[in-house]
Amino acid sequence: MRDKGVYYDQEINSVFEKLGVSESGLSSQEAEERLKKYGENELEEKEKISILRLFISQFTSILIVILIIASIISVLLGELIDAAVILFTVFLAGILSFVQEYQAEKAIELLRSLTSPEATVIRDGVEKEIPSKKLVPGDIILLQTGDRIPADARVIKGFNLKTDESSLTGESVPVQKSTEVLPSETPESDRVNMVYTGTSVAYGRGSAIVTTTGMNTTFGELAGLLGTIERARTPLQESLDKFGRWIGAATLIIVAFVAMLGVFYGFPLLDMFLWGVALAVAAIPEALPAVVTVGLGLGVRRMVKRHALVRKLPSVETLGATNVICSDKTGTLTQNKMTVERICVNEQILKITGAGYSPEGEFFKGNVKVTGDELHLQTLLLGAVLCNDADFFKENEKWEIKGDPTEAALVVAAAKAGLRKVELDQKYSRLGEIPFSSERKRMTTFNKLEIESESFPVKGLIAFSKGAPEVILGSCTKIFLDGEIKALSPEINKLIAEKVREMADQALRVMALSFCPLDEDLFLEKTSSGEIPSEEIEKDMAFLGLMGMRDPPREEVKIAIQKCADAGIKTVMITGDHKITASAIAKELGILKENDLTLTGSELDNLGDAEFEEKVERISVYARVYPTHKLRVIDAFKKKGYVVAMTGDGVNDAPALKAADMGIAMGITGTDVSKEASSMILTDDNFASIVAAVEEGRNIFKNIRNFITYGLSAHSGEVFIVLISILGWQILPLLAVQILWINLITDGLPPMALSVEPPDNGIMRQKPRNVEEGLITRREITAGLGLGGLIALQALIVLTWAVDSGFPLEKLQTLIFTLVVFSEMFNAFNWRSDRYSIFSLGLFTNKPLVYAVLITIILQLMVIYVPFLQTAFRTVPLSLSEWGVVLALASTTLISMELVKYFSRKSSPGKNPGKTNSDHIYDF
Structure with a gap:
C-alpha cells in the first residue's frame, strides 16, 4: 500500500x-x-508468457494434436517411419512458428520501449x-x-x-x-x-x-x-484471423470430402486420415498472423531509422491510405533554427548579422553600426530576455538551445548586444508569469527591476509581454518613443502595422513586445490566491518594438512535398504566422500553387460549414489559426472522404491529433499530451520524415498483401492438385509427410524474406490505397487462386506424363512433390512486387529472399538424395531429363506472371500507375 x-x-x-x-x-x-x-x-x-510456454503453445492447435495422435496410431500399427517423419515435421513447424511468434513479441516490446x-x-x-x-x-x-x-x-x-x-x-x-x-x-x-x-x-x-x-x-x-492490463489484438490481426478461419472452414469441407472419396476409391482408411489431416494443416494459414506481426514489427523498426515512430501497429494500415497531410510550419516544414534578422524600435529598422544560435553578430541601421547599449534597443532586448523561458549553450563546440526555438532566437539576439539571460534572471527575479497559450498568443512575466540608470523608462515591478503583433498592439495604449512613454496615436499604430506587413512580406515571423509598471503591493495582494488576473494586468501597456525572425525552409521538404504531389497526397500548411509570411513560405516550398487559397483563422470563422466544405480542397494554407480550427479542417476533409494526417505539438493540439485518421506529434518540441494523443511521433520534427513514413507504410502493406497472396497460391495449389488427381485418376499424388514438408519449407523462410522487400521506385507514384478496401480483396484472392490453379495444372501435366510413361507411384509422387516446391520458389520471386518485373527490380536487391530460396532448394535436394530421408519421405532420385521437365514447368509460374505484368502495362500505357482497383490484379 x-x-x-x-x-x-x-x-x-x-x-x-x-x-x-x-x-x-x-x-x-x-x-x-x-x-x-x-x-x-x-x-x-x-x-508474460515464458519462452517454454510459448514453445509448448505451438503444439496445442487441434490439427497439430490430431497429427500427434496420428503418429501414435502409426507406431501402434508398426509404421515407425511414417510416425517419425510426422513428428519431425510437426516439431520443425513448431520451431518455425515459435521463432515467428517470438520475433513478433520482440518487435512489440521494442515498439513499447521506443514509445516509453x-x-x-x-x-x-x-x-x-x-x-x-x-x-x-x-x-x-x-x-x-x-x-x-x-x-x-x-x-x-x-x-x-x-x-x-x-x-x-x-x-x-x-x-x-x-x-x-x-x-x-x-x-x-x-x-x-x-x-x-x-x-x-x-x-x-x-x-x-x-x-x-x-x-x-x-x-x-x-x-x-x-486487474492486470490486457494487450489488445490489432485490427489487422483480427482481419487475418477471420481470413484464416474462412479459408480453414472451406478447406476442411473440401479435405473431408476428398478423404471420404479416397476411402470410397479403396485407399486405406489410416492413409486417408493421415493425408486429410496433413492437407488440412498445409491448407490453413495458421502462422499468418505471426508472420504479419513480424512484418509489421520489422517495418516499424525501419520507420524508426527514418525518424518516424509508430505508436500503434494498426496505424501502419492508415499510412498507406493517407491522402491529405496537414502540417504545422515551424520546425516541421522549416529548419527550426530561428534567427532574428530585423528589429523595429523607436521608429527605426535595424538589421542584425549572424545566423543560427551563435551569439556572434552586430546591429546596423542602414550601413551604420549601432551599439548594443542604445536605450530603446536595450529596453526591447531586456524585455525579450526576461519574458522568456528558453536559453542557449555551447556543447561539443556547437551552439545548442534549451526550450522553444522562437524564444531562443530572441535570447541569442540579446546576447549579441551583451545581455546574457543567466545573469539577467539572477539580477531581476521573476515574481510570476502568465504562460503563453495558443489561444492567448502572448506571454507575460513580472520582474522586479532595480536599475540605477535615470534614463531607463521604468523601475520596480514590471510586466513584460511578448506575442503576436495584433495581440500586443491591441493591449497597448502607449509607446516607448524618443526616450519617453507617450500615447499611442492612430497614426503610429498604423505605421507599426505597416512595418509588420513589410517584415511579413520578407517571410519574417514577427514578434511584438510591450511593458508596463505595476504596483507591487497590489500585485501581490491580487495574486496571493495563485490566480493572476490577466485581463487587469495585460492592458494599458506601452509598445516596445518588433523583432522579425526567419526560420529557413528545410531543403529536403521541397522534395518531400513534390513526392506527396506525385503520390496523390495533398499537403496543407497550418501556422500561427501572419498570412503574408505563411503564403511566402508556402510558395517557396511548392505547397501554395496557382489558384490555391490562403485562409486566416478569422476568415475561417466567418465561413459556414457547407461553404467551407465546398472550398476546403482548394485551401492550401491556414494562417493565424488556433488549434480548434484544426478540428474543422479535419472534419471538412473527412466528410469529403479523405484520410487525414495532422501534425501537432501543443496540449491544445491533442483533440485534433485524436480526431485525425493519423495524428502525428513532434518528438522534439511536442508535449507529452500531444504524444499520448498521437498515432505516430516524428523524432526529428521533420515533414520529410512523414513522407518517408508514408512510403514505408505503403511498402509494409504491399509486402503483407504480397506474402498473403503467395501463401494463398501455395495452399490452394496443393488442394487443387489432390482434389483433381483423386477425382480424375484415383491417384494420391502426394503423401501426408510430403504435404507437411511442403507446408514447412514453403511457408517458412520465403514469406519472412518477402516481408523485408524494400519499397519499389514507383510506390510513391501510386495513388493512396482506398481506405474502404480491405486487406484481402478480390484482387488478392483472384491472384492467389489463379496461381494455385497454374501450379495444379503443372502437376497434372507431370501426372499425365508419368502415368503414360508407366512410372512407378513413388517416382510420380517424387516428381509432383519436387515440382510443387520449385514452383513455389519461382512464385516467391513473383510476389516481390505485384506490379513490376523481377528484372526491373533486380534479382539480388532482396538478398534474404535469395538465401531463403537457396536454403529451401538445398533441403529439398536432401530429401530426394540423402538415403535415410528418401526412406522417410518415400522419394526416389530423379534423372537429368526428369529435372528438365520439373524445372521447365515450375518456371512457368514466374514466366506467366511476367507476361501478365508486361501485357497489362502494354494494354494501358496511359493509365495512372497509382489508381486502385480491386477488379484488376495488376494496375499500371
Whole structure:
C-alpha cells in the first residue's frame, strides 16, 4: 500500500528531509540504489508468457494434436517411419512458428520501449531527460504545460500550475496547484499540493518531488483494482484471423470430402486420415498472423531509422491510405533554427548579422553600426530576455538551445548586444508569469527591476509581454518613443502595422513586445490566491518594438512535398504566422500553387460549414489559426472522404491529433499530451520524415498483401492438385509427410524474406490505397487462386506424363512433390512486387529472399538424395531429363506472371500507375 498522509501535510523542508534529498536532486548513485529498492516506475502488466510456454503453445492447435495422435496410431500399427517423419515435421513447424511468434513479441516490446515517455529531472544538480520508468521516490521533476505527470509527487514550486485530473476524477476543469501545507484530514481529491501519475499539466509550470512510483501511486492502485492490463489484438490481426478461419472452414469441407472419396476409391482408411489431416494443416494459414506481426514489427523498426515512430501497429494500415497531410510550419516544414534578422524600435529598422544560435553578430541601421547599449534597443532586448523561458549553450563546440526555438532566437539576439539571460534572471527575479497559450498568443512575466540608470523608462515591478503583433498592439495604449512613454496615436499604430506587413512580406515571423509598471503591493495582494488576473494586468501597456525572425525552409521538404504531389497526397500548411509570411513560405516550398487559397483563422470563422466544405480542397494554407480550427479542417476533409494526417505539438493540439485518421506529434518540441494523443511521433520534427513514413507504410502493406497472396497460391495449389488427381485418376499424388514438408519449407523462410522487400521506385507514384478496401480483396484472392490453379495444372501435366510413361507411384509422387516446391520458389520471386518485373527490380536487391530460396532448394535436394530421408519421405532420385521437365514447368509460374505484368502495362500505357482497383490484379 502507498504511504498515505505523510507528504501533503508536511512543510517542503520536512518532505526533503524525509525523502533524503536536497534541491540539487538525487545523485546518480543514489538513484540507482533506490531503483533497485523500489523497482521501475511502471504499472504491472499481465504476466508474460515464458519462452517454454510459448514453445509448448505451438503444439496445442487441434490439427497439430490430431497429427500427434496420428503418429501414435502409426507406431501402434508398426509404421515407425511414417510416425517419425510426422513428428519431425510437426516439431520443425513448431520451431518455425515459435521463432515467428517470438520475433513478433520482440518487435512489440521494442515498439513499447521506443514509445516509453520521458521525464525532466534534476540529478547531480543538473537537468536531465530520463525514461519515466527510471524515476524513484526523491527525484525532483520539472513540469510545464503539456507534460504527462510520470509519478505521484509533492509540489515544490508552481507558477500558475494547473493540472488536468480528469483521468482520475472525471472532472474536466483543471485543478489549480499550490505549495501550501494542508491539514492531515484533507481528502485525496482535495490535496492541491500533490500531482498524480496519469494526469497532465494543463497550464503553467513548476517542480515537484516524487513521493511514490509504479503500482504504489494512486493510478497504480486503480489499475490493481481493475486487474492486470490486457494487450489488445490489432485490427489487422483480427482481419487475418477471420481470413484464416474462412479459408480453414472451406478447406476442411473440401479435405473431408476428398478423404471420404479416397476411402470410397479403396485407399486405406489410416492413409486417408493421415493425408486429410496433413492437407488440412498445409491448407490453413495458421502462422499468418505471426508472420504479419513480424512484418509489421520489422517495418516499424525501419520507420524508426527514418525518424518516424509508430505508436500503434494498426496505424501502419492508415499510412498507406493517407491522402491529405496537414502540417504545422515551424520546425516541421522549416529548419527550426530561428534567427532574428530585423528589429523595429523607436521608429527605426535595424538589421542584425549572424545566423543560427551563435551569439556572434552586430546591429546596423542602414550601413551604420549601432551599439548594443542604445536605450530603446536595450529596453526591447531586456524585455525579450526576461519574458522568456528558453536559453542557449555551447556543447561539443556547437551552439545548442534549451526550450522553444522562437524564444531562443530572441535570447541569442540579446546576447549579441551583451545581455546574457543567466545573469539577467539572477539580477531581476521573476515574481510570476502568465504562460503563453495558443489561444492567448502572448506571454507575460513580472520582474522586479532595480536599475540605477535615470534614463531607463521604468523601475520596480514590471510586466513584460511578448506575442503576436495584433495581440500586443491591441493591449497597448502607449509607446516607448524618443526616450519617453507617450500615447499611442492612430497614426503610429498604423505605421507599426505597416512595418509588420513589410517584415511579413520578407517571410519574417514577427514578434511584438510591450511593458508596463505595476504596483507591487497590489500585485501581490491580487495574486496571493495563485490566480493572476490577466485581463487587469495585460492592458494599458506601452509598445516596445518588433523583432522579425526567419526560420529557413528545410531543403529536403521541397522534395518531400513534390513526392506527396506525385503520390496523390495533398499537403496543407497550418501556422500561427501572419498570412503574408505563411503564403511566402508556402510558395517557396511548392505547397501554395496557382489558384490555391490562403485562409486566416478569422476568415475561417466567418465561413459556414457547407461553404467551407465546398472550398476546403482548394485551401492550401491556414494562417493565424488556433488549434480548434484544426478540428474543422479535419472534419471538412473527412466528410469529403479523405484520410487525414495532422501534425501537432501543443496540449491544445491533442483533440485534433485524436480526431485525425493519423495524428502525428513532434518528438522534439511536442508535449507529452500531444504524444499520448498521437498515432505516430516524428523524432526529428521533420515533414520529410512523414513522407518517408508514408512510403514505408505503403511498402509494409504491399509486402503483407504480397506474402498473403503467395501463401494463398501455395495452399490452394496443393488442394487443387489432390482434389483433381483423386477425382480424375484415383491417384494420391502426394503423401501426408510430403504435404507437411511442403507446408514447412514453403511457408517458412520465403514469406519472412518477402516481408523485408524494400519499397519499389514507383510506390510513391501510386495513388493512396482506398481506405474502404480491405486487406484481402478480390484482387488478392483472384491472384492467389489463379496461381494455385497454374501450379495444379503443372502437376497434372507431370501426372499425365508419368502415368503414360508407366512410372512407378513413388517416382510420380517424387516428381509432383519436387515440382510443387520449385514452383513455389519461382512464385516467391513473383510476389516481390505485384506490379513490376523481377528484372526491373533486380534479382539480388532482396538478398534474404535469395538465401531463403537457396536454403529451401538445398533441403529439398536432401530429401530426394540423402538415403535415410528418401526412406522417410518415400522419394526416389530423379534423372537429368526428369529435372528438365520439373524445372521447365515450375518456371512457368514466374514466366506467366511476367507476361501478365508486361501485357497489362502494354494494354494501358496511359493509365495512372497509382489508381486502385480491386477488379484488376495488376494496375499500371
